[in-house]
Amino acid sequence: MIPLSWVLVSAALLFGLGLYGALARTNAVRILIAIELMLNAVNLNLVGFSRYLSPHDVTGQVFALFVITVAAAEAAVGLAIILMIVRQRDVSDVDRINLLKW
Amino acid sequence: MTEHAWLIVVLPLVSWLLISAFGRRLKNEGDWLGVVTIGVTLVLSLVVLWEVAGGAATRVSVPWLVMGDWQLDMGYLIDPLAAVMLVVVTAISFLVHVYSMGYMHGDARYRRYFATLSFFTFSMLGLVVADNLILLFFFFELVGLASYLLIGHWYENLGPRLASLKAFIVTRIGDLAFLVGLAVLVLATGTTGIPELRELVEHHQVPATVLTLAAILVFGGAVGKSAQFPLHVWLPDAMEGPTPVSALIHAATMVAAGVYLVARSFFLFEPSATALSVVAVIGGITALLGATIGVLQTDMKRVMAYSTVSQLGYMMMALGVGSLVAGMFHLWTHAFFKALLFLAAGSVMHAMHTMEMHSMGGLYRKMPVTAWATIIGGLALAGVWPLAGFYSKEEILNAAFYSGVSGAGFAFWAGVISALLTAFYMTRAVILVFFGRPRDRHRYEHAHESPPVMTVPLAILMVLAVTAGWVNAPISHHWFGKLLGEAEVHLAPIVTVLAVGATLLGVAAGYAIYALRLVDRRAVINALRPVYTLVRNKYYFDELYNATVLRGSLRLAEWAAWFDQRVIDWLVNAVGYVAVKLSEAAGKFDLSVVDGLVNGAAAVTVGAGRRLRTIQTGFVQTYILTFFAALVVGLVVFQLWRL
Amino acid sequence: MTGLQIAFLALSAVMLFAAWKVVTSDIIVHAALWMVLSFVAVAGIFLTLHAEFLFAVQLLVYAGAITALVIFAIMLSDIRELRGEGEPAGAGLGRRVRRLVSRRLGLAPAAVAVGFAAVMYSVYRATPWPGLPPGDPAPSTLAIGRELFGTYVVPFELASIVLLVAMVGAIVLTLREGGREKEEKRP
Numbered sequence: 001m002i003p004l005s006w007v008l009v010s011a012a013l014l015f016g017l018g019l020y021g022a023l024a025r026t027n028a029v030r031i032l033i034a035i036e037l038m039l040n041a042v043n044l045n046l047v048g049f050s051r052y053l054s055p056h057d058v059t060g061q062v063f064a065l066f067v068i069t070v071a072a073a074e075a076a077v078g079l080a081i082i083l084m085i086v087r088q089r090d091v092s093d094v095d096r097i098n099l100l101k102w
Numbered sequence: 103m104t105e106h107a108w109l110i111v112v113l114p115l116v117s118w119l120l121i122s123a124f125g126r127r128l129k130n131e132g133d134w135l136g137v138v139t140i141g142v143t144l145v146l147s148l149v150v151l152w153e154v155a156g157g158a159a160t161r162v163s164v165p166w167l168v169m170g171d172w173q174l175d176m177g178y179l180i181d182p183l184a185a186v187m188l189v190v191v192t193a194i195s196f197l198v199h200v201y202s203m204g205y206m207h208g209d210a211r212y213r214r215y216f217a218t219l220s221f222f223t224f225s226m227l228g229l230v231v232a233d234n235l236i237l238l239f240f241f242f243e244l245v246g247l248a249s250y251l252l253i254g255h256w257y258e259n260l261g262p263r264l265a266s267l268k269a270f271i272v273t274r275i276g277d278l279a280f281l282v283g284l285a286v287l288v289l290a291t292g293t294t295g296i297p298e299l300r301e302l303v304e305h306h307q308v309p310a311t312v313l314t315l316a317a318i319l320v321f322g323g324a325v326g327k328s329a330q331f332p333l334h335v336w337l338p339d340a341m342e343g344p345t346p347v348s349a350l351i352h353a354a355t356m357v358a359a360g361v362y363l364v365a366r367s368f369f370l371f372e373p374s375a376t377a378l379s380v381v382a383v384i385g386g387i388t389a390l391l392g393a394t395i396g397v398l399q400t401d402m403k404r405v406m407a408y409s410t411v412s413q414l415g416y417m418m419m420a421l422g423v424g425s426l427v428a429g430m431f432h433l434w435t436h437a438f439f440k441a442l443l444f445l446a447a448g449s450v451m452h453a454m455h456t457m458e459m460h461s462m463g464g465l466y467r468k469m470p471v472t473a474w475a476t477i478i479g480g481l482a483l484a485g486v487w488p489l490a491g492f493y494s495k496e497e498i499l500n501a502a503f504y505s506g507v508s509g510a511g512f513a514f515w516a517g518v519i520s521a522l523l524t525a526f527y528m529t530r531a532v533i534l535v536f537f538g539r540p541r542d543r544h545r546y547e548h549a550h551e552s553p554p555v556m557t558v559p560l561a562i563l564m565v566l567a568v569t570a571g572w573v574n575a576p577i578s579h580h581w582f583g584k585l586l587g588e589a590e591v592h593l594a595p596i597v598t599v600l601a602v603g604a605t606l607l608g609v610a611a612g613y614a615i616y617a618l619r620l621v622d623r624r625a626v627i628n629a630l631r632p633v634y635t636l637v638r639n640k641y642y643f644d645e646l647y648n649a650t651v652l653r654g655s656l657r658l659a660e661w662a663a664w665f666d667q668r669v670i671d672w673l674v675n676a677v678g679y680v681a682v683k684l685s686e687a688a689g690k691f692d693l694s695v696v697d698g699l700v701n702g703a704a705a706v707t708v709g710a711g712r713r714l715r716t717i718q719t720g721f722v723q724t725y726i727l728t729f730f731a732a733l734v735v736g737l738v739v740f741q742l743w744r745l
Numbered sequence: 746m747t748g749l750q751i752a753f754l755a756l757s758a759v760m761l762f763a764a765w766k767v768v769t770s771d772i773i774v775h776a777a778l779w780m781v782l783s784f785v786a787v788a789g790i791f792l793t794l795h796a797e798f799l800f801a802v803q804l805l806v807y808a809g810a811i812t813a814l815v816i817f818a819i820m821l822s823d824i825r826e827l828r829g830e831g832e833p834a835g836a837g838l839g840r841r842v843r844r845l846v847s848r849r850l851g852l853a854p855a856a857v858a859v860g861f862a863a864v865m866y867s868v869y870r871a872t873p874w875p876g877l878p879p880g881d882p883a884p885s886t887l888a889i890g891r892e893l894f895g896t897y898v899v900p901f902e903l904a905s906i907v908l909l910v911a912m913v914g915a916i917v918l919t920l921r922e923g924g925r926e927k928e929e930k931r932p
Contacts, residue, residue: 002753002793004874009866010757010790014764014783016862021768023727023854029773029819031723033780036811037764040787043799051794052875058888061796062897065889068806069904073911075811079818080915727857734860741867 007048015041028082032075039071104150104158107180110143110188111231114224118217125213133203136216140196140223147188154185155585161233161297172292179233179296182585186430187230187362190437193566194354195223197559201445202346204555205452215255215344222248226355230362234294235284235320238366242280242323242359246273249356253343265342272336276326280363283319286312287370300369310374317370317377320363321384328360328414331388335643338407341457345448348403352410353441361417361433368426379509382422382502386509386516389415391641393523397530398638401457402447405531409483410440412520416498419513425501427583431574432498434582435490438570439482442563446475449556450535453549459534461542468549473536475560480528482567485521485605493571495521499597518604525608533616753793760786777815784808798886 014037021034043064050060117139125132163177199219206215225248229241247270254266288294290312291302302308324330329337337357341348351357364371364381371377392412399405413436420429449472450465451457466473482489485496495517502514540546551557574582614620627634636642763783767776788803893901 001747001876002750005869006753006757007790007794008869010761012862012865012869013761014787015865016858017761017764017768019730019861020854020858021764023723023730023857025768026723027773029815030767030776033767033776033815036780036807037767037783040784040807043803044787044790047791047794047796047799051796058885058892061799061885061889062892064796064799065802065893066897066900066904068802069908072806072811073907075814076911076915077918079814080918083818083821084918727853730857730861731853734857734864737864737868738860741864741871 004048004052007044011041011044011048014038014044028085029079032078032082036071036075039067043067104153104160104180105162107146107150107160107188107231108162108178110146110150110192111178111224111227113139113143113146114220114227118220118224121213121217121220125217130203131213131216133199133212133216136220137196137199137203139220140192140199143223143227144189144192144196147185147192150180151185151189154180154182155581163233163295174236175234175295176237177233178231180231182587183362183365183426183430184230186434186582186586187358188227190358190434191223191226191230191354194437194441195219195226195350197441197445197563198346198350201349201448201556201559202344204553205346205448206344209344211255215252218248218251218255219347219350222252222350222355226359229359233296235287235296235299235367236294238296238363239277239280239284239323242327242363243277245356245359246270246277246327249340249347249351252347252351253340255344255347256342259342262342265336265339269336269340272333273326276323276333276360279319279322279326280324283316283322286316286319290316296366299367303369303373313370314374314376317367317374318380320367320370321377321381324360324363324418325384326360327363328357328418329388329411330360330384330414330418331391332643334388334391334411335647337411338404338640341401341403341407345403345444345451348407349441349444349448352407352444353437357410357414358433358437361414361421361429364418364421365426365430365433368421371421372424375507378422378424378507380422382419382505382507382513383509385415385418385420385422386513387415388412389419389520390516391415393520393527394637395640397523397527398634399527400459402450402459402462402531402535403444403457405459405527406440406443406447409443409524409527412524413440413483416495416517416520419517420498420501423502423505423507423510423513425498425505427574427586428494428497428501430586431582432494434573435482435494435567435570438563439479439490439567442475442560442567443479443483445556445560445563446472446479449475449552449560452552452556454545456545459531461545462535462540463538463542464536464540464546465549466536468546469551471551471557471560473532475564476536477532478564478567480532482571484525484528484608485601486609487602488571488575489568490566490571493575496593496598496601497574499601500593503594503597504592518600521601522604522608525605526612529609529612530616533612537617749793753790756786756789756793759783760790773819774816777812777819780815781808781812784812796885798889 018034018037018041021037022031025031025034046060046064046067048060050058050064054060114136117136121128121132121135125135128135159181161177161179163175165173166176167174199216202215202219206212209215222245225241225244229238229245232238232241250266250270253269254262256262257266284294287299290308291299293299293302303313326333337352340351343351371381389412392408392410392415396405396408396412399408413432417429417432417436420432447457449469450462453465453469453472454462456462478489482491485491499514499517499521502510502517505513572578574580615623615626639645760783763779763786766779767783770776770779784803784807788800788808791797791800791803
């Protein structure tokens, strides 16, 4: 049987990779992909907890479902924003998008 | 159907939302939507009444708010009372909707009008089916809001604007009493559900004094909404709204809400002789007051308005002398003939563009349907056999005659005299408007009968005004009374004689004075000059309220201003003087020592800021990086600290 | 070591390797394709955890819909990843921080990511976890359906509204000027 800690550790590693990607890469699309990886890691945790801590109800899985829903919405809007920025300013590097700057 | 009665409430709400949201794109701005919806609710209401008459009843209640161990439910209660009221409201509302399609045609805010009409109906229906008093109170307020919106429909003009404000504020005074009454009830019993309260009261688990207090306070709400003395002043001003709205307000919704409230919470009143007496006496006073003022009004709609005040007094009187059936029966019949009268008045208004009766006359030849509508409505209102008003009025007078409540005697005679006056002023109005010679040639030439969309509702209401009373007559074995739970009916011949006599006398007097001109009006007025002036000015109620309430608050404000200027200003000035002296001393210290510190601090801040602001790169990634770095450090510190 | 454990470890390895390639590959389209593999591996892990319904949803939504979205976005915007693009913008201290981040295998992000994973690992180590409950669980799809349309029906409806709003928002954001003109011309 799979120990719970395996699931958790592999989720933590996936999250770490996603985090690294989101921080280190400058391409907006790639950052979005990295964020999806992090959300997947969260889902892994939720499903793991659901399986081990409360085997008789599926609350964790339902939560994971909601996370997937929100992730889909986020991807749609995020990519639309990126498209818009690329069209208007002809850059997709977040390095070049610094309107928040002082 | 009865268990799905919530549909009746929800449909007008949906119609309101749809017309508000999509009315612009719909054909005819969505008026048909309102008409169809209300028509469906009318059918549903009739089905409910049918089922309730067969013994069905339902109560559905779901938890709404839980505060600690106190829970507020919301739900609906369908019993005979509610079923009857549902039919009244939906029927009148339906006819008013249809009529409005003609009357409001071409109005600048046609869509808003129909949307609000639906909203008004929704509020009233919610009030009717509400199963607890707090929910009922909410709908009570919504009814007030809706009538405010509708009375002020033509808000470009000052009159409607002020009238809507007046209606809103005056009824709010009554609502406050209702709210306090609710608080008393909740404190004493811990529940607001109508069936639960009824059970508690019937098992004598509420102290008598609390009950009396609560009943009178709840009655306060009814006084405001139903325009009872002394809060009746808003109703005649509400004539500034569109006439179909007046019909709705006067016949089925706004003012009926007060009567219905008392009927719904009648179990609070029944055990308390004091509360009943209060209701009976207020009702009697209102009936007399409205009838006398109505006699001297020259504006056709205002005559109707004061007759409504008077008839509402009748209904309250009936409830006060302990007869729920008589009160509700009169509400039922009155709804039909008063709606008829108002819609007929609207038709006249449509043709003449004025309501001043002294510039009308002879309109019978121009608008026969409208004339017949007014005549039949007037006869029904006056209580001529076998029209609707006859039965309900007789029932009320009988109830007062046999009642043991103190004040019932007064109520009885007030009722008889009002009956006489009612017959008189209706005769007067009909003769002035429809018969004799036209007084304003120009307007008369332009008058015309209204389109069918307006006359058909009139025709339907004419039939109803004739027949509505038969539901509680020997011909139907007093079906209505039995439905609402009245065991038997006592009818005293003397009462019938008095009532019929008063009516006939009123009609005869009106005919003699205004048609045959047997008596010179000027002479009568001169002979009774002081009374005339008093009544003509509506007993100076508006002036009284101006002088007391308004002037009083102004006086209070003036006094407060004086106190403010003399006492408080002096104190403030004294404090200011001391402060100035102190600050001069402090200033010297400030300039030398404190400024040095402050400037130093500022210099440090500026320097630090100049360096640190470069971190604010505008790159979200940098921020996230910092955030996660802080998170990791924080977690590590937390772990170490726990060890 | 049972078959299930071997399967889990294998899937886990595939998932992590794919994720590593997502982050490090030079060409954005490759990153997107590695992402698909990673998502599929996650779906497989769901299966080993007896979450059949989520397995299906993961495949449909992530490996299907979101991947399609990403690839469309890449194609439509003609995004090319540019490498070694001069000095990052900014000045002073911020520029120095920025430089740490934006180098291709920047040190600071790596440190933070590893640090985070390490902290989580130590937390997991320190916590006593319950063993696997005995017996195979019943298929979870039915239970999820019950929960979704019972306990969580309101959040469920809200989620659909969120999706709708996101859809409308995405359309409005990417509406081209031409399209708008065409719409205005209609009466």
